[in-house]
Amino acid sequence: MIDLYTVATSNGQRASILLEEFGLPYTVHKVNLPGGDHLKPEFLAINPNGMGPVIVDRDGPGGKPLTVFECGAIALYLADKTGKLMPADLAGRAEVYKWLSVVIANLAPAFAGQYFTKISAKEKVQSAIDIFEGRAMRFLKVLDQRLGEVPYLAGASMTIADLVAYPSATTSVQRLPGGIPGLTHLQRWVASMGARPGVQKGMAVSS
Numbered sequence: 001m002i003d004l005y006t007v008a009t010s011n012g013q014r015a016s017i018l019l020e021e022f023g024l025p026y027t028v029h030k031v032n033l034p035g036g037d038h039l040k041p042e043f044l045a046i047n048p049n050g051m052g053p054v055i056v057d058r059d060g061p062g063g064k065p066l067t068v069f070e071c072g073a074i075a076l077y078l079a080d081k082t083g084k085l086m087p088a089d090l091a092g093r094a095e096v097y098k099w100l101s102v103v104i105a106n107l108a109p110a111f112a113g114q115y116f117t118k119i120s121a122k123e124k125v126q127s128a129i130d131i132f133e134g135r136a137m138r139f140l141k142v143l144d145q146r147l148g149e150v151p152y153l154a155g156a157s158m159t160i161a162d163l164v165a166y167p168s169a170t171t172s173v174q175r176l177p178g179g180i181p182g183l184t185h186l187q188r189w190v191a192s193m194g195a196r197p198g199v200q201k202g203m204a205v206s207s
């Protein structure tokens with residue numbers, strides 16, 4: 001059994017749709033960010049960064065509990081644990097690493113910057129908001145271009161890269177003025193990913 005400590009954001013959604021699509025049983029623990037749950041000692045004990053989501057795999061390697069934080073690490077750990085949603089060949093795996101990194105290291109931080117400058121900041125600086133929104137749109141266009149070439153981010157089959165990307169392309173994009181008109185390949189992929197029962201359940205778990 002896995003304990004999922006989740007947050008009602010794109011990052012929490014990444015973890016819960018991964019667990020659903022891997023078909024792993026898990027118990028949900030909701031972390032209340034406005035209430036400061038993530039800064040309490042018991043949460044910092046499982047993620048010293050004080051950020052959700054976190055999973056605690058009670059049946060980790062050697063039958064011992066193992067804690068994993070950071071969405072990219074959670075996705076890779078679960079793929080390794082199950083042997084699913086990751087190609088067997090090195091070239092295919094490299095595609096997963098690339099597109100997973102585009103989302104985790106570029107798109108998600110751009111949306112985080114947009115959130116901080118547009119919503120959290122007491123003083124709104126339009127030029128800073130424009131930088132983050134421009135970067136988010138730039139990376140979304142890269143995903144759209146890629147999805148015009150192949151059905152899924154890493155190629156012919158759905159992988160963890162798609163599951164990690166999906167919440168950014170649905171939840172986070174709602175904060176972009178005007179949404180993503182014209183990104184037709186991305187929209188096609190969003191519709192097909194969103195039709196999956198596991199994705200729907202996982203999105204609901206962390207909303």
Ligand SMILES: N[C@@H](CCC(=O)N[C@@H](CS)C(=O)NCC(=O)O)C(=O)O
Nearest residue numbers: 007009011050051052053070071072
């Ligand atoms: N890079 C982290 C980002 C996680 C993250 O930003 N979590 C946010 C919620 S969306 C959080 O817990 N923030 C609390 C804080 O920054 O204090 C990941 O991929 O898991």
